[in-house]
Amino acid sequence: xxxxxxxxxxxxxxxxxxxxxxxxxxxxxxxxxxxxxxxxxxxxxxxxxxxxxxxxxxxxxxxxxxxxxxxxxxxxxxxxxxxxxxxxxxxxxxxxxxxxxxxxxxxxxxxxxxxxxxxxxxxxxxxxxxxxxxxxxxxxxxxxxxxxxxxxxxxxxxxxxxxxxxxxxxxxxxxxxxxxxxxxxxxxxxxxxxxxxxxxxxxxxxxxxxxxxxxxxxxxxxxxxxxxxxxxxxxxxxxxxxxxxxxxxxxxxxxxxxxxxxxxxxxxxxxxxxxxxxxxxxxxxxxxxxxxxxxxxxxxxxxxxxxxxxxxxxxxxxxxxxxxxxxx
Numbered sequence: 001x002x003x004x005x006x007x008x009x010x011x012x013x014x015x016x017x018x019x020x021x022x023x024x025x026x027x028x029x030x031x032x033x034x035x036x037x038x039x040x041x042x043x044x045x046x047x048x049x050x051x052x053x054x055x056x057x058x059x060x061x062x063x064x065x066x067x068x069x070x071x072x073x074x075x076x077x078x079x080x081x082x083x084x085x086x087x088x089x090x091x092x093x094x095x096x097x098x099x100x101x102x103x104x105x106x107x108x109x110x111x112x113x114x115x116x117x118x119x120x121x122x123x124x125x126x127x128x129x130x131x132x133x134x135x136x137x138x139x140x141x142x143x144x145x146x147x148x149x150x151x152x153x154x155x156x157x158x159x160x161x162x163x164x165x166x167x168x169x170x171x172x173x174x175x176x177x178x179x180x181x182x183x184x185x186x187x188x189x190x191x192x193x194x195x196x197x198x199x200x201x202x203x204x205x206x207x208x209x210x211x212x213x214x215x216x217x218x219x220x221x222x223x224x225x226x227x228x229x230x231x232x233x234x235x236x237x238x239x240x241x242x243x244x245x246x247x248x249x250x251x252x253x254x255x256x257x258x259x260x261x262x263x264x265x266x267x268x269x270x271x272x273x274x275x276x277x278x279x280x281x282x283x284x285x286x287x288x289x290x291x292x293x294x295x296x297x298x299x300x301x302x303x304x305x306x307x308x309x310x311x312x313x314x315x316x317x318x319x320x321x322x323x324x325x326x327x328x
Contacts, residue, residue: 004252008073008098008172011249012052012164015304018053024163025198027052031114032201033155039114042157046114047077047092050248056094057162057202058110059179059209059224067208067222068176070229071162072096074245078238088238096229097174099246099253105174106242107229113159120223122211124150125187125196125203132180140222141211156205158226163199166190179210179222180283293321 005011018026030037030045037045042319046054056072059304073095078088092109121144123131131141144151166189171177177185183206190199208224232238246253290309291298298310 002251004255005250006252006255007100007250008055009167009169012055017249018164020052020163021165022197024165024202025200026064026196027161028163028199028201031157031161033116033157039112039116039157042114046161047075050074053164053249055162055164055167056113056159057205057228058159058226059111059222060110060226060229061175062176063228067179067225069171069179069182070096070176071171072107072109072159074249076245078241086237087235088232088241093232093238093242095242095246097176098169098172098206099250101253104242104246106234106238107231110159110226110229113226114157116155117208117223119153119155120208120211120213121146121148121151122154122204122207123148124152125151125207126150128183128210129187129205139178143213144211149302154204154208156201156208156223156224160202160205163195163203165193182206183210190327208318228262288321289319290321 003014005014015021029035030042035042046056054076055072058070058072059067060070062068075092075094077090077092080086080089093106094109096105096107122128123144127148127150128141132138166186168185168189170185171182186206187203190196190203196203205224209222211223212221213223219281258263289310289311290301294301301313301317305313310317
């Protein structure tokens with residue numbers, strides 16, 4: 001029986017959904033900057049390879065102008081039907097971050113995603129780790145002088161394939177992850193699985209994602225930065241198209257809240273039952289009289305006080321009768 005995955009965190013942890021888990025070099029080799037595949041060819045290959053996990057990592061600016069790392073799933077080009085029209089014709093969209101029930105963030109996939117960025121001098125893995133350890137508040141690695149030991153010129157695709165084995169719920173934040181934090185989460189996972197060599201294209205991309213370089217305008221910038229991810233004004237056509245794609249992976253996402261709803265109903269029933277009992281107890285407390293509270297000793301009390309009915313008792317006894325046991 002097929003598993004109905006509810007979110008991408010669950011989907012990517014299942015080895016059966018990741019045919020390259022034993023050797024990611026098979027898919028990452030196509031993303032080498034020296035690959036024989038042109039950016040256009042690689043994009044078409046990505047859009048047609050729908051039988052494997054499709055998650056890509058990109059560095060983009062958020063609305064505050066800060067660089068964040070985003071995970072984008074299932075890029076798809078919208079194509080107008082034969083003889084028809086579509087405002088989205090030819091545009092490519094993807095899902096940003098986690099999907100929770102009907103909470104889905106659709107964004108336009110970066111333009112020319114697999115173009116190769118300019119060569120940039122970056123430091124070694126060990127140097128980057130050491131710099132972050134020594135500089136607690138550093139967000140990036142400063143530009144690297146040519147004479148820096150262990151440094152090298154490197155290039156990478158602007159958008160990189162991201163292996164599912166390294167995905168954590170934290171990285172699926174729709175608001176993105178800071179480059180330093182992304183480095184601190186992903187690199188130890190790659191090292192723990194002994195996949196530094198087979199994931200070399202991704203590792204080099206990550207080295208560049210934290211490394212500033214001096215641009216021609218004499219300011220430090222990231223070589224991989226792409227413009228802000230744009231969220232389209234959704235309509236039925238785009239919504240239906242994206243729903244169909246996502247449901248291929250997450251067929252159980254529409255049942256995301258079933259268990260929660262059942263729990264809420266059970267909780268509501270308990271609360272209602274307790275409320276009913278509380279109301280009954282309150283009513284019962286209000287209905288207490290000396291005759292009900294002291295049925296056996298009331299005649300003696302009435303004789304001592306020389307009254308004929310319990311209604312003629314001093315008010316203090318009615319107050320005592322209605323009071324809680326500990327108050328008496």
